[in-house]
Amino acid sequence: MSIIKKILDMDQRIIYLGMFIALAYPILSPVILPVAIQDYSTQAFNFAVSIPDGSYVLIEGGNAAATHPQCGPGLTANIYHLLTKQCKLVFFSITAEPAYWTQVEIDNALAKLPATVAAKNGVNWVNLGYISGGESGVAALAADIRSVVSKDHFGKPINDLPMMKDINSAKNFAAAFWWGGSEGSIPYGIRQLVGPYNLPMSGSCTTNEVPNYSPYVSSGQLKGLFGGIRGSAEYELLLKVPGPALAQAMATNIGGLYFLGLVLLGNILYLTQRLRGEK
Amino acid sequence: MDMIWLGLIVGSFVSIGAYTVLIGDNPISKITEHLYTGILAGYTLAINWDFVMKNAVGKVQGGQFDFIIPIILSLMLFTRLKPEWIWISRYPVALTVGVGMGLAMRASVLSDFVGQIQGTLLPINNINNIVMIIGTITAASYFLFTTKYSGPYKYVNQSGLLFLLVAFGVTYGSTASFRFELVIGRLVDMLRPDVAMYTYGFLVLVAIILIYGYTTKRIPWYKGR
Numbered sequence: 001m002s003i004i005k006k007i008l009d010m011d012q013r014i015i016y017l018g019m020f021i022a023l024a025y026p027i028l029s030p031v032i033l034p035v036a037i038q039d040y041s042t043q044a045f046n047f048a049v050s051i052p053d054g055s056y057v058l059i060e061g062g063n064a065a066a067t068h069p070q071c072g073p074g075l076t077a078n079i080y081h082l083l084t085k086q087c088k089l090v091f092f093s094i095t096a097e098p099a100y101w102t103q104v105e106i107d108n109a110l111a112k113l114p115a116t117v118a119a120k121n122g123v124n125w126v127n128l129g130y131i132s133g134g135e136s137g138v139a140a141l142a143a144d145i146r147s148v149v150s151k152d153h154f155g156k157p158i159n160d161l162p163m164m165k166d167i168n169s170a171k172n173f174a175a176a177f178w179w180g181g182s183e184g185s186i187p188y189g190i191r192q193l194v195g196p197y198n199l200p201m202s203g204s205c206t207t208n209e210v211p212n213y214s215p216y217v218s219s220g221q222l223k224g225l226f227g228g229i230r231g232s233a234e235y236e237l238l239l240k241v242p243g244p245a246l247a248q249a250m251a252t253n254i255g256g257l258y259f260l261g262l263v264l265l266g267n268i269l270y271l272t273q274r275l276r277g278e279k
Numbered sequence: 280m281d282m283i284w285l286g287l288i289v290g291s292f293v294s295i296g297a298y299t300v301l302i303g304d305n306p307i308s309k310i311t312e313h314l315y316t317g318i319l320a321g322y323t324l325a326i327n328w329d330f331v332m333k334n335a336v337g338k339v340q341g342g343q344f345d346f347i348i349p350i351i352l353s354l355m356l357f358t359r360l361k362p363e364w365i366w367i368s369r370y371p372v373a374l375t376v377g378v379g380m381g382l383a384m385r386a387s388v389l390s391d392f393v394g395q396i397q398g399t400l401l402p403i404n405n406i407n408n409i410v411m412i413i414g415t416i417t418a419a420s421y422f423l424f425t426t427k428y429s430g431p432y433k434y435v436n437q438s439g440l441l442f443l444l445v446a447f448g449v450t451y452g453s454t455a456s457f458r459f460e461l462v463i464g465r466l467v468d469m470l471r472p473d474v475a476m477y478t479y480g481f482l483v484l485v486a487i488i489l490i491y492g493y494t495t496k497r498i499p500w501y502k503g504r
Binding site: 013016019020023024027028066067068069070096097099129130131132134135136139148149150151155182187190191192194195196206207208209210211215216218219220221227228229244247248251252255256259 | 379461
């Protein structure tokens, strides 16, 4: 058996081990590579900047345990950013697991905020928690919040929360952010918030879903898009508030280089094998 | 004891257990797989139960008796448990699907069809717009199966295929990157200075168990490729 065939038939577990080392090494010994900020992230950031101070903003938190490390830091940065603009934030989640993680991300943002920024539950932000019904739930929430939820994530009646006094539908919000994780739910927001209520919305999703949702940015239905760890890291950079996403983005770079090297090596060896007439 | 720290340690062990599936299916990976499925199912049930109690049962108790209807419809779903009564569950399912379809259709024509077409009506004044217009038209025309691929249309079709292949490449690259990010997310927690020692300990423990299992042939070695 030729050396080329041996390499091409290599046990996949060796490749996994190499990948593990490539991803773990930058976490143990941080390597900083330059980060070029993508247009979609810049557009999403500029959209957040353009929201008038003190506006009401609707935020869907869709990060679960798997996607929290990627998109969570971005949502944390988003909450930090909007609260420093005195915006009033209303959170909800359309799947069960992200309801918990959204609160984790709110807590992370609150822990970072300077003491001078007002961030009181019920006054500056409200977490409505889990809303059942998927897209139908979003449509109902957009039309009449109180028809869907009567208590917030902590079990407090929403009628007792000062911030919710004048809020009951999508019409009352100036903007929306859809942190969909890998739920695949951004189109729900476009169909039920952007279309019927003309509510300007920006999105966030995992890296693999960026190609699916980028056409919505091109068409103007989404004002911007943060994608995966890179999107989160770019938000942290643009906001000038360093966070955990930047270090993770570096590990992704090293993993990507390793992957690219394997793809190139595999193709070169395959072509060489074909040119030699080997099977 | 700090519960978050304890959670990270348990998470570290479970993650190592789950990743052993890369070596081959084994009892440790199976335990973690079942543990995850069970915990998630239990958590989802608890969250949904809480939602129904707060927002349906609670409202009926508060005098909003119209919420009895969705509660009855929800209960009708459980008739699936008895084969003779399955027909009863079809009514709430039909209602749910119908409402979902109606809501999606109402807006999807505008958002996914008209909006996307409008998004392609761009001025031909820069290279991005030109690529977008040509790409959209040729990729869409690739799916016209009623015309023979000959003459000038052949080149339109092949250009469409080229754009589609580029799009698939982007999707593949993004998916690979997403998988790295999933691993990185776990590694960041597992390699935290206050958790790393436990992670290394679990790694050694799992390695010992697997080596013992494979050498004594209690666990079959996975050879498939």
